[in-house]
Amino acid sequence: MKVLVPGIAGATGRLLAAKLLAQGHQVIGIDRRPWPDPPEGVELHAVDVRKRAAEDVFRKHRPDAVVHMATVSHLTRTRDDERYRINLGGTQAVFEHCQRYGVEHVVFVGRHTYYGAGPDAPLYHREEEPPLALATFPELADLVSADLFAATALWRAKDMTTTVLRFCYTLGASGEGTLGTFLKGRRVPMVLGFDPLFQFVHEDDVASALALALEKRPRGVFNVAGPNAQPLSMIAKKAGRQTLPLPEFVLAAMLGRRGMPRLARGAIEHIKYPIVVDDRAFRDATGYTHTYSSEQAIREFSARHPVIG
Amino acid sequence: MSLLVDPDIERRVDALELSFDEQGVDPYGVRKSDLAWFYTTLSRLYRYYFRVECTGAEHVPSRGRAMLIGNHSGGVAIDGLMVIASMFLEKDPPRLAQGMVEKFIAGVPFASKWSARTGQLTGLPEHARRLLEDDRLLMVFPEGARGTAKLYKDRYSLVEFGTGFVRLALETKTPIVPFGFVGGGDAVPTIYNAYKLGKMMGVPYVPFTPYGAALPLPIKLRVHYGEPIVFEGTGREDDEVIAGYVETVKSRVRALIEEGRRAE
Numbered sequence: 001m002k003v004l005v006p007g008i009a010g011a012t013g014r015l016l017a018a019k020l021l022a023q024g025h026q027v028i029g030i031d032r033r034p035w036p037d038p039p040e041g042v043e044l045h046a047v048d049v050r051k052r053a054a055e056d057v058f059r060k061h062r063p064d065a066v067v068h069m070a071t072v073s074h075l076t077r078t079r080d081d082e083r084y085r086i087n088l089g090g091t092q093a094v095f096e097h098c099q100r101y102g103v104e105h106v107v108f109v110g111r112h113t114y115y116g117a118g119p120d121a122p123l124y125h126r127e128e129e130p131p132l133a134l135a136t137f138p139e140l141a142d143l144v145s146a147d148l149f150a151a152t153a154l155w156r157a158k159d160m161t162t163t164v165l166r167f168c169y170t171l172g173a174s175g176e177g178t179l180g181t182f183l184k185g186r187r188v189p190m191v192l193g194f195d196p197l198f199q200f201v202h203e204d205d206v207a208s209a210l211a212l213a214l215e216k217r218p219r220g221v222f223n224v225a226g227p228n229a230q231p232l233s234m235i236a237k238k239a240g241r242q243t244l245p246l247p248e249f250v251l252a253a254m255l256g257r258r259g260m261p262r263l264a265r266g267a268i269e270h271i272k273y274p275i276v277v278d279d280r281a282f283r284d285a286t287g288y289t290h291t292y293s294s295e296q297a298i299r300e301f302s303a304r305h306p307v308i309g
Numbered sequence: 310m311s312l313l314v315d316p317d318i319e320r321r322v323d324a325l326e327l328s329f330d331e332q333g334v335d336p337y338g339v340r341k342s343d344l345a346w347f348y349t350t351l352s353r354l355y356r357y358y359f360r361v362e363c364t365g366a367e368h369v370p371s372r373g374r375a376m377l378i379g380n381h382s383g384g385v386a387i388d389g390l391m392v393i394a395s396m397f398l399e400k401d402p403p404r405l406a407q408g409m410v411e412k413f414i415a416g417v418p419f420a421s422k423w424s425a426r427t428g429q430l431t432g433l434p435e436h437a438r439r440l441l442e443d444d445r446l447l448m449v450f451p452e453g454a455r456g457t458a459k460l461y462k463d464r465y466s467l468v469e470f471g472t473g474f475v476r477l478a479l480e481t482k483t484p485i486v487p488f489g490f491v492g493g494g495d496a497v498p499t500i501y502n503a504y505k506l507g508k509m510m511g512v513p514y515v516p517f518t519p520y521g522a523a524l525p526l527p528i529k530l531r532v533h534y535g536e537p538i539v540f541e542g543t544g545r546e547d548d549e550v551i552a553g554y555v556e557t558v559k560s561r562v563r564a565l566i567e568e569g570r571r572a573e
Contacts, residue, residue, distance in 0.1 A: 119416040122439075123436065193420075193422055194421055228334055230334055
């Protein structure tokens with residue numbers, strides 16, 4: 001099978017590429033970010049997914065399947081128009097190309113932050129729930145919109161199979177991703193009196209889940225997670241970090257200063273309240289099982305990213 | 310820590326039949342280490358401060374889903390806490406009773422953290438359903454916040470019951486174990502609830518007693534469990550049918566309260 005992966009140069013994109021190659025698939029990648037030494041067999045196009053050159057890749061290769069990973073999500077970045085255009089404009093472009101060039105199966109890689117965090121949100125979100133994120137965290141609006149837009153392909157593009165996956169946080173040797181970035185420093189800021197559950201999955205398991213989705217082609221929207229969620233304080237301690245619980249108003253004032261991560265204001269809700277998803281539907285549809293325990297994922301992360309100084 | 314954690318209690322925590330992972334965390338964020346501390350404190354209150362008398366605990370199924378349904382008694386959640394303690398101390402193997410916590414608690418520092426770590430989830434229908442489908446023991450006070458706001462003079466009365474619990478019990482085929490709780494109204498003799506002050510503090514109301522703050526007095530408490538009630542149905546019955554079932558449960562709770570009062 002010929003698989004095109006926009007956003008291939010990220011940590012999970014690279015792992016997915018390796019996995020697909022090992023399974024004997026042909027892998028074509030699109031990414032503006034550099035990937036200096038891709039494995040042999042990966043054809044890399046350093047183009048912007050929204051530009052004409054990206055469409056040329058679709059036209060020339062006519063992929064059987066597309067895994068769209070070219071979205072940006074960092075709690076540690078504040079809103080900017082560029083990101084908005086990548087997430088929504090890029091997703092729109094990818095789906096248009098998929099339809100035009102006869103792609104059979106498209107996988108949209110979304111995030112569980114779609115559901116949002118709040119005091120009255122249920123633990124274990126299910127796929128049919130509407131997004132709550134927007135009210136508390138407007139910076140996520142572009143990702144939520146991209147997710148909802150991707151799902152419209154389920155009824156707009158009936159001759160194509162669409163799979164929308166909402167992944168929980170990832171963790172692993174790369175240190176990439178929202179949770180990895182948040183845990184990088186010596187101290188992990190927390191909101192005093194709150195210790196939410198964090199759900200995360202090892203990045204290898206993310207790649208496995210994506211490969212499995214390509215194989216089984218389940219139609220619909222699915223949450224994907226890994227081992228049991230853990231309280232943030234336990235994750236930080238297992239990673240060899242110190243927790244720094246601060247009253248909410250102090251934390252809000254200190255963000256971005258004194259070596260504290262630059263979090264968007266809405267992100268505070270995400271370290272006060274849990275976002276935990278129910279991934280039974282995906283496990284039932286594909287036979288997916290995670291292989292890394294939470295302890296293993298944390299150990300790999302902290303071995304490669306020890307506390308400095 | 311040894312003063313805070315009783316080794317006997319720790320052994321009982323080990324005997325809880327919950328799906329803890331290798332880190333000692335269950336799928337709802339309940340932590341073994343926190344339960345040991347929580348139940349040690351509760352058991353001391355249960356045995357020595359309130360000298361709780363519990364009857365009929367054998368009516369609560371040892372395994373599988375069940376719903377504890379009873380009256381509110383006392384304005385500051387001692388009723389819920391003592392029911393949780395009784396299910397842990399009087400049952401073998403012990404059971405974790407999981408309550409449906411008022412929504413404002415999730416936003417209160419520390420209260421949010423400790424309720425979550427001891428399995429007391431925010432009162433949402435999704436939570437109740439999930440816990441029952443997972444064969445947990447759910448504790449519901451259908452009087453809701455109206456029930457905790459009862460004044461001293463109304464301590465043995467019941468206010469209106471919500472009906473959601475009966476529909477959920479029918480849908481999930483869950484036995485309902487009624488209980489009557491007696492003494493909370495004497496332990497916390499509320500004479501006035503300050504709603505405006507509560508609003509300013511971010512809570513529904515602040516109860517006051519003749520001696521000021523609503524600190525519970527060391528008064529003997531009683532909790533009487535009755536035989537399980539099983540209704541047959543789908544949960545999609547007409548309101549009148551459901552109201553009849555609710556009335557059945559309510560009268561059983563009322564009878565158990567009377568039984569508790571006679572024992573005083």
